[in-house]
Amino acid sequence: TRTTRPQRLLQAVSINAVRGDPDSVIKAIDHFCKHTEWAMNVGDEKGAILDLVVMETCPSTVLELGTYCGYSTVRITRLLPPATKLITVEMNPEYAHVARQVIQHAGLQDKVCVLEGESADLIPKMANMFGIQAFDFVFLDHWKDHYLPDIRLLEDCGLLAQGSVVLADNVVCPGAPDYLNYVRYNLKYSSRFYQAHLEYTRVLDGLERSEYQGD
């Protein structure tokens, strides 16, 4: 049977990226998506904004919802100090398997836990599973209509603390209007929009950075 797009992306990484070098993995994926086959990674333009927000947050606990092939996982984890942990959730087992290999090629497997399942099922179990209180940084990049229910679930599970930063991809394209309305007009959040473009295209998109103000 034909290979899948994630498998073709992984092959491009294994051929073109230097094992143990996260930046070469990022460059190999961006090159593949620009010149061979579009894929729904956050990409280089929005990725640079993601890098800046991660660096200014200096998180020690990170949650990513929507791993796909691990591109943003590698982008975030390469910026984290050694003792930090990133938990990333992917519901598609085939994507998760590819992501683990991409993350391993980057040499970051010891700092990342790739969980398979749906966010709504896994979020309530995370505090016990990982012995954490709150996430310092959350990257939302899964089903766009799950951003709102899942940020509310994170609040209800006490997994957001004062100063926690939630960064959401695709708030313009495909869009997450109910989520934007919630974080922009709710006093529990201080929110700002970063205008950009849909990965590897000229279509408008953007990221929303929302800082939790505490209960």
Ligand SMILES: O=C(NCCCCc1cc2cnccc2s1)c1cc(-c2ccc(F)cc2)cc(O)c1O
């Ligand atoms: O759908 C997108 N990402 C989500 C798919 C992951 C599904 C999951 C659900 C789930 C539930 N629980 C835990 C983990 C997970 S992972 C997506 C789509 C586009 C896009 C596609 C076509 C187009 F024309 C224009 C934009 C661009 C993007 O940057 C995206 O991120």
Ligand SMILES: [Mg+2]
């Ligand atoms: Mg996205």
